Amino acid sequence: MDSERIDQIIDKYQGEASSLIQILLEIQSENRWLPKEALMRVSEKLQVPMTRVQHIATFYKAFSTVPKGRHEVHVCVGTACHVRGARRVLDKVQEVTGIQPGETDSDLRFSLETVNCLGCCALGPVVEIDGKAHGKMSPSETAHVLNGYE
Amino acid sequence: MERIKSLAELEELRKSILAQRDPHKRCVTICSGSACHASASQRVAESIEEEITRQGLGAELEVRRTGCHGFCERGPIVVLHPEGICYLQVKPEDAPEIISAVKENKVLDRMLYTDYATGGKIAHEAEIPFYKNQQRVLFGANSNIDPKSIDDYLAIGGYAALAKVLFQMTPEEVVQEIKKSNLRGRGGAGFPTGVKWEGSRNAPGDIRYVIVNADEGDPGAYMDRSLLEGNPHSVLEGLTIGAYAIGAHEGYIYVRQEYPLAVENVGIAIKQAEEYGFLGENILGSGFDFAVKVHRGAGAFVCGESSALMTALEGKAGEPRPKYIRSNVKGLWERPTVLNNVETWANVPLIINKGADWFTQFGTERSKGTKIFSLVGKIANTGLVEVPMGITLRDIVYKIGGGIPGGKKFKAVQTGGPSGGCLPEALLDLEVGYDELTRAGSMMGSGGMIVMDEDTCMVDIARYFLNFLADESCGKCVPCREGIRQMLKILTNITEGNGKEGDIELLQELCEVAKEASLCALGTSAPNPVLSTLKYFRDEYEAHIKEKRCPALSCKGLIAYYIDPDKCQACMICARNCPSEAIIGGRNRIHVIDQERCTKCGTCLEVCPGRFGAVRKISGEPVPPPLPEEKRTIVRKAKEVGVS
Amino acid sequence: MSKILLNIDGRDVEAKEGATILQAAQSAGIGIPTLCHHEKLEPYGACRLCTVEAETRGTTRLVAACLYPVEQKLVVRTRSEKVDRIRKMILELLLCHAPNSRELQALADEYGADKGRFEKEASFCVNCGLCVRYCAEVKKKNAVGFVGRGARREISFVPEIAARECKTCKECFPLCPTEALQAAYVLADALSCFSPSSALGLKG
Numbered sequence: 001m002d003s004e005r006i007d008q009i010i011d012k013y014q015g016e017a018s019s020l021i022q023i024l025l026e027i028q029s030e031n032r033w034l035p036k037e038a039l040m041r042v043s044e045k046l047q048v049p050m051t052r053v054q055h056i057a058t059f060y061k062a063f064s065t066v067p068k069g070r071h072e073v074h075v076c077v078g079t080a081c082h083v084r085g086a087r088r089v090l091d092k093v094q095e096v097t098g099i100q101p102g103e104t105d106s107d108l109r110f111s112l113e114t115v116n117c118l119g120c121c122a123l124g125p126v127v128e129i130d131g132k133a134h135g136k137m138s139p140s141e142t143a144h145v146l147n148g149y150e
Numbered sequence: 151m152e153r154i155k156s157l158a159e160l161e162e163l164r165k166s167i168l169a170q171r172d173p174h175k176r177c178v179t180i181c182s183g184s185a186c187h188a189s190a191s192q193r194v195a196e197s198i199e200e201e202i203t204r205q206g207l208g209a210e211l212e213v214r215r216t217g218c219h220g221f222c223e224r225g226p227i228v229v230l231h232p233e234g235i236c237y238l239q240v241k242p243e244d245a246p247e248i249i250s251a252v253k254e255n256k257v258l259d260r261m262l263y264t265d266y267a268t269g270g271k272i273a274h275e276a277e278i279p280f281y282k283n284q285q286r287v288l289f290g291a292n293s294n295i296d297p298k299s300i301d302d303y304l305a306i307g308g309y310a311a312l313a314k315v316l317f318q319m320t321p322e323e324v325v326q327e328i329k330k331s332n333l334r335g336r337g338g339a340g341f342p343t344g345v346k347w348e349g350s351r352n353a354p355g356d357i358r359y360v361i362v363n364a365d366e367g368d369p370g371a372y373m374d375r376s377l378l379e380g381n382p383h384s385v386l387e388g389l390t391i392g393a394y395a396i397g398a399h400e401g402y403i404y405v406r407q408e409y410p411l412a413v414e415n416v417g418i419a420i421k422q423a424e425e426y427g428f429l430g431e432n433i434l435g436s437g438f439d440f441a442v443k444v445h446r447g448a449g450a451f452v453c454g455e456s457s458a459l460m461t462a463l464e465g466k467a468g469e470p471r472p473k474y475i476r477s478n479v480k481g482l483w484e485r486p487t488v489l490n491n492v493e494t495w496a497n498v499p500l501i502i503n504k505g506a507d508w509f510t511q512f513g514t515e516r517s518k519g520t521k522i523f524s525l526v527g528k529i530a531n532t533g534l535v536e537v538p539m540g541i542t543l544r545d546i547v548y549k550i551g552g553g554i555p556g557g558k559k560f561k562a563v564q565t566g567g568p569s570g571g572c573l574p575e576a577l578l579d580l581e582v583g584y585d586e587l588t589r590a591g592s593m594m595g596s597g598g599m600i601v602m603d604e605d606t607c608m609v610d611i612a613r614y615f616l617n618f619l620a621d622e623s624c625g626k627c628v629p630c631r632e633g634i635r636q637m638l639k640i641l642t643n644i645t646e647g648n649g650k651e652g653d654i655e656l657l658q659e660l661c662e663v664a665k666e667a668s669l670c671a672l673g674t675s676a677p678n679p680v681l682s683t684l685k686y687f688r689d690e691y692e693a694h695i696k697e698k699r700c701p702a703l704s705c706k707g708l709i710a711y712y713i714d715p716d717k718c719q720a721c722m723i724c725a726r727n728c729p730s731e732a733i734i735g736g737r738n739r740i741h742v743i744d745q746e747r748c749t750k751c752g753t754c755l756e757v758c759p760g761r762f763g764a765v766r767k768i769s770g771e772p773v774p775p776p777l778p779e780e781k782r783t784i785v786r787k788a789k790e791v792g793v794s
Numbered sequence: 795m796s797k798i799l800l801n802i803d804g805r806d807v808e809a810k811e812g813a814t815i816l817q818a819a820q821s822a823g824i825g826i827p828t829l830c831h832h833e834k835l836e837p838y839g840a841c842r843l844c845t846v847e848a849e850t851r852g853t854t855r856l857v858a859a860c861l862y863p864v865e866q867k868l869v870v871r872t873r874s875e876k877v878d879r880i881r882k883m884i885l886e887l888l889l890c891h892a893p894n895s896r897e898l899q900a901l902a903d904e905y906g907a908d909k910g911r912f913e914k915e916a917s918f919c920v921n922c923g924l925c926v927r928y929c930a931e932v933k934k935k936n937a938v939g940f941v942g943r944g945a946r947r948e949i950s951f952v953p954e955i956a957a958r959e960c961k962t963c964k965e966c967f968p969l970c971p972t973e974a975l976q977a978a979y980v981l982a983d984a985l986s987c988f989s990p991s992s993a994l995g996l997k998g
Contacts, residue, residue, distance in 0.1 A: 018465035021448050025407060049930070050952045051939025052466065058941040059467040059624075061449030062407055078369030079564065079600045080526035082614055088751060115408065116369035116451070116618065120188045121526035122222035122533060133188035139751065140727075450943070467940070472839050472861045625921065625947030626840050629880075632887035635945045636912055663883040666856045666876070667842045 001031040006041050017046045021056060024063060033064045061113075069104045069111035071149045073097065074128040078117030081124035089125045090114065092139035096146045109150070153427030155435035157317050160309065163426075167301050176211050176252060177231040178202075179293060180240075183218025183376050184411050190242065191226035197245035198228070205249055214302075217292040217380015220534035221280055224263075229275055229293060236275035237261040266530075266552070280531045283549045285512065285520050288496055289536045292380035297415045300422040303383040309428055311499035315391050316436040319502075324395035325351055328498065331506035332518040337363055337454075337491030338569065338595050339671070340517075340584035346488055350396045350478040353486035358398040360389055361482065361489040363459060364405040364412065367451035368567025369618065371598035373522040373534055374492035378405065378412040381496070382419035386442065388498030390429065393440045396488055401440060404459050406447040417444055451568075451622035455670050456489045457481075458624065469624045470670035491596065493522055513539030517583030527564075527600040530555045537582070544578040547601060558603040561702075562686070566595030568615045568622075569675030571682025572608060591682040593675070607704035608687040609694050613641035615679035623672060630673030633664040637680060646707035649695035654684065699770020706750045709769045713754070715740045715777050717764035720784045724754035724765065740782040745773055800868040815859040815870055816844055826872050827881065827901050829888075829971060830922040831860050835931050838923055841888075843901070845880055847871040856880070878905060886911040888920045892972035895920075919948055919976040925966035935959045938966065938981070949976070951984035960985075 009026045013019035027038055034057050043050040057063045075090045094100060097110045104111040120126050123135025127142055134145060154160050180195040195215050202211050219227050224238035235257055251258050262271040263278045272278050295302035315324055329344025350358055362385060366374040378385060389401050405413050420442055423429040431439045445463055452458045453468040460482045462468040481487025501509050510518045517539040526532050530552030537546060543563055554560050562572040571592035580586055584594045616638045625631045637660050640653050661677035668674045693699045700708040718740045725733040725741055732748045735741030755765040798809045802824050809818035819826050829841035837860040844859040849869040885907035889898055893909045902909060926949060929937050937955040942948055960981055970977040
């Protein structure tokens, strides 16, 4: 992501330091991750210490300081899904993708995260792939759905 | 659209909106909350709209995509107005039939609610037990309005409370009315809202803030999301009234970014409110200015804690601050700030419109009004329910929730999210209220209510919550960061079969430190899941530690799968499905699980045909040795009887 | 500024409005253990070692003395069975990170804390924040900060700033209760991305 685009996003928030998190959310959303250069640019333009930008980029789950895969897989491990067997679904996802929550595979195909409550508790266990929620998932069905993603 | 500049103009507008609406015109509403979204409710809505056009009924039939109705287990939900006929689990391909039935004034039985007890069908929404036993004073509006339409909100009387407050009440009178109603915070702690407002009103300083806490981080809770998605104006109206009451001109709505539809709908609502003159400068010509900004969360449960939320609003990492000086005196940017939960704000217009006396008719002595709960887990009717305070847990679970599915036995209900506790069967007659729940060792929390059955391991539940909190702790203070870390280790060991004598006592010591010395409520309430499960389910902990047995047959490290040789009919289904190829067997050969290869995935138990039921779980005792090879030939029981 | 009269461990103590219990106690020569506190820095309230019992209007709460503002007629108890239990546990929780820390050892003896109670944790850092806060508030360089959350929280030097500033400074090293071990190690690690020998001002 070029610094011009980053500057555009920062200017949208009138360069206000308190909008730091909102700015990073937009960069994350467009770029799919926060490269160090982006963090340094934000620190410079907002006149905010790099330590604060770094803390925020590593404190909040929405941000990634490493590139993410083409497909974001979110397995809901909220209490309702947990009680309906989300753990087994998660095990299966880990098996199929070869990665643990928080990781991205080396082909940059999948990024895996656990999330707490997508609010579709009636459909638990729920797996969200690229923003689309799949409900009432069994481990075998999850494997089947995942294998359909390039 | 010209901004409304007086009370008279508002009433004119409302009259003209109502005049354009025929109350007798048939309207098809489709629930479009996030949960139904996931069940393709958008496609249902599209196909219904297409069908209406196809059948040329556009003039007689209106379609409205509403917010969440609450009966999430049976979504997508379609309700026909004005009759109130309710169709459940509607699919896109049902559209032609539904529209034809509407045209012919017929009712489609197959999509109606079925009463499990009598087998009878119930056509009207209001009579379905799930809805009938609720008190939907707040949430009911969701079913009737399109959240993206401010006119819909005005048509049901929206913004009348704001007008009343601006033109007929002083700020002090508003505070007094809220105090009189005894409204307590719906976000968790239940602090008296009126008292909080009064504290801010009286605090020194010219600049004040009001904040909507829409971070809703408790896993399993989604009431706030549905309110914000389904009726954003009710929250905005409440917020504006609160701002007027304490003298704030700037407000923030902090929404977790995991709720994109809520962010979208509240954004639309703000624009509409500004356009109409309900927000911005000189609201309704009253001279009162108030502007609202939306701020998205970035994925941190701790930011639901009010001081951490304010720190996040200031553009920092969400670490909580000490609350020795209350945030309603020194909050955002060290200024008086009233932070309230979404549901709390939504109650405000209701109280102003109907009066504090009306509000206090519901509830117990110290817990007034209604509460929306997300009733989820091992329950037949999963969804969002609004009930008066004082209703018993039993009524919620059985009358509204429909009891435990699959013929399983109730074990516990968990309230208050990770800060709450698990309540056993013996407490089912507890009247739900803030103090009642706290006294029992749990808490109201934001309203998550998770039902558990005999297959739920309570030690694993404690471990689950602590695992959640370990990840979400901000990490600043020792009792929470280190205390939870060690508690999680112990609980993980116990659930893996490595528990030892002294673990329970050490857990209790760690609980004390976290409870008494943590910096914020995340830390001080973190012990609750552990303490409540120890209090009511200590036998499960002891079984895990002393007998290496999981009574719920749930903890992988403590269970083994076993095929009963007396029941196995060698159908080979389990062997074929086993992902680890751990089942030895063949045609007419009794199947045996190789315990070394078994990964305890549970597939064999799932796929073994119900009429055989040969697979069972064993815990706390050694697996019976497999039959010797020679003895594994099946004698077919059915064929033994002989063929004629 | 009015004078506040409070009672600490049975003694009447006078303090200025706006002072903390810790300040009032220190002025009266009453000791309260601290770890993350430093007179040159804003009070932080993270280690919770300074937890004391504070009684006002009949209710007793446990509060962090370094942050709690003094009140008229406040009754403070800096030691009690509960307070001591809490301090002992906090020390044990920290000792599994830094068993050889002098500050922690001294307190451990007094409170009977067992440094072997919990299995040794990989990181020596106790997250007291002294290095981070000193660099931000006193030196105003912000060369080192926190990263992560919860149990993952740790300190991290910003290599670009550290390369410029730290060689000639290192004022945070003696502040580190884990005997400069953690601060120095993390700095060296950060600078090694430039070249191995540039760390710690060695030739390069």
